[in-house]
Amino acid sequence: MTNNQANINKIVTPCQKGLKGTIEIPPDKSLSHRAAVFSALTHAKCEIFNFSSGKDCHSTLGVLKALGVEIDFKTDKNLILKSPKEFQKPSCMLDAGNSGTTIRMMSGVLARLPFDTVITGDQSLQKRPMKRIITPLEQMGAVIESNDFKAPLTIRGKKLHPIDYASPIASAQVKSCILLAGLGTEGVTSVTEPYVSRNHTEIMLDYLGADINTDGTKVSISQSELTPCPIHIAGDISSAAFFIAAALIVPNSDIIIKNVGLNPTRTGILDVFKAMGADIQILDERTVCGEIVGDIRVKTSDLKGTTIEGAMIPRLIDELPVIAVVATQANGKTIVKDAEDLRAKESDRIAVMAEQLRKMGVEMEETPDGFIIEGKQNLRGSATIDTFHDHRIAMSMYIAGMVGDSPIEICEFEWVDISFPEFEGMMAGLC
Ligand code: S3P
Numbered sequence: 001m002t003n004n005q006a007n008i009n010k011i012v013t014p015c016q017k018g019l020k021g022t023i024e025i026p027p028d029k030s031l032s033h034r035a036a037v038f039s040a041l042t043h044a045k046c047e048i049f050n051f052s053s054g055k056d057c058h059s060t061l062g063v064l065k066a067l068g069v070e071i072d073f074k075t076d077k078n079l080i081l082k083s084p085k086e087f088q089k090p091s092c093m094l095d096a097g098n099s100g101t102t103i104r105m106m107s108g109v110l111a112r113l114p115f116d117t118v119i120t121g122d123q124s125l126q127k128r129p130m131k132r133i134i135t136p137l138e139q140m141g142a143v144i145e146s147n148d149f150k151a152p153l154t155i156r157g158k159k160l161h162p163i164d165y166a167s168p169i170a171s172a173q174v175k176s177c178i179l180l181a182g183l184g185t186e187g188v189t190s191v192t193e194p195y196v197s198r199n200h201t202e203i204m205l206d207y208l209g210a211d212i213n214t215d216g217t218k219v220s221i222s223q224s225e226l227t228p229c230p231i232h233i234a235g236d237i238s239s240a241a242f243f244i245a246a247a248l249i250v251p252n253s254d255i256i257i258k259n260v261g262l263n264p265t266r267t268g269i270l271d272v273f274k275a276m277g278a279d280i281q282i283l284d285e286r287t288v289c290g291e292i293v294g295d296i297r298v299k300t301s302d303l304k305g306t307t308i309e310g311a312m313i314p315r316l317i318d319e320l321p322v323i324a325v326v327a328t329q330a331n332g333k334t335i336v337k338d339a340e341d342l343r344a345k346e347s348d349r350i351a352v353m354a355e356q357l358r359k360m361g362v363e364m365e366e367t368p369d370g371f372i373i374e375g376k377q378n379l380r381g382s383a384t385i386d387t388f389h390d391h392r393i394a395m396s397m398y399i400a401g402m403v404g405d406s407p408i409e410i411c412e413f414e415w416v417d418i419s420f421p422e423f424e425g426m427m428a429g430l431c
Contacts, residue, residue, distance in 0.1 A: 010409070020255065021256075025257050025258070026239055032052035036057065046083070055417050056098060059096050089116075093118045108180035117154075136165045140162070143158055169341060171197055172199070185223055196216075203263070236419075237261050241319045242395045243257055244270075249402075254300070271312070280298050304331050306334055306335075309336070320336060324336075328379060329377075330375045332375065351366060352386075360408065385411065391416050398423075
């Protein structure tokens with residue numbers, strides 16, 4: 001996000017009538033990043049359909065362009081990517097913007113190129129932990145200089161050797177970084193996670209012909225050439241989550257969300273909401289490029305609290321801020337545990353959600369690895385909300401505003417554009 005972009009303060013008014021209608025959810029961010037990077041790794045011409053318009057995914061395209069990849073948008077969402085036989089040494093620092101996925105996945109590629117690169121990002125990204133990728137990459141023989149394990153990262157490209165890495169955290173960014181380093185390294189590189197994180201990298205690399213295997217929480221990859229194939233990207237369940245949450249808690253709602261990615265490593269939100277008593281139906285389930293896709297029907301529901309912990313956390317890590325909002329409207333206690341990594345996202349999402357919901361009168365107990373909310377609680381309006389430059393905080397608090405007793409104001413709402421520029425227009429269309 002550029003610093004000279006105007007700040008937008010958004011007034012959110014309570015939604016009186018309920019949400020009604022059908023929407024098509026925009027493309028998945030995780031899949032869009034991967035489609036771009038993996039297509040570039042074919043070193044050929046590839047087509048990508050339904051690419052995200054979010055700024056994060058365009059940061060990935062920017063990094064690839066700096067390495068000599070040509071990107072030609074045929075429509076606003078369909079593109080042709082032409083990757084040179086070999087990546088070119090960039091003439092400047094690579095800029096991952098606000099995107100953790102870009103810097104962490106690309107580091108696995110950059111570490112094995114025959115030249116040095118420097119990759120960095122915006123102020124928020126420069127505060128985020130990179131030790132989680134530096135440690136395994138260094139074990140593979142990579143040479144990386146950092147600012148106390150934070151970006152900018154100076155990556156001195158080298159021939160790497162394979163490792164069998166036990167990751168201390170369940171993180172798809174870390175896993176993908178190691179697998180991308182392993183893709184170009186002789187021998188078998190493996191990563192084992194404490195719990196399975198989103199497996200889009202495994203599915204898409206397999207779709208493109210990589211020698212990759214999963215055994216429980218362990219994924220192994222051998223050096224492979226990728227074959228160019230058209231990639232169709234499903235809708236983003238993490239974006240759908242805001243609409244699902246809104247429809248559940250705004251009275252008299254009944255909506256259909258079409259074309260949503262339903263990969264089981266991402267559908268924790270549906271399982272948790274169903275356990276809370278949500279009326280959610282999946283329609284027309286199908287498979288696209290190895291990923292499960294379907295439509296989701298959601299109606300307003302009487303919800304009860306639940307406990308979310310352990311293996312469930314990586315399946316809904318990005319949805320926890322909006323789950324906090326829904327928990328305020330559920331009867332009884334919702335307890336979230338084992339989610340300490342939520343403090344290392346675009347903001348400390350535990351502290352920030354607690355602080356912003358408290359401005360609306362919510363009682364929420366913050367714990368080191370999660371939070372406890374006992375509902376139902378009245379959400380007071382007339383609050384001025386800060387987003388801390390975090391797109392998911394902005395959208396979660398928008399949903400809170402929809403069930404408040406009077407309007408709220410959300411500062412710097414433009415940060416929504418990081419993942420979901422279409423958010424407000426789509427919501428307005430349903431209200
Ligand atoms: C992502 C993985 C998750 C998630 C992020 C996108 C990905 O991060 O929070 O929004 O595309 O791999 P971690 O892997 O760090 O948990």
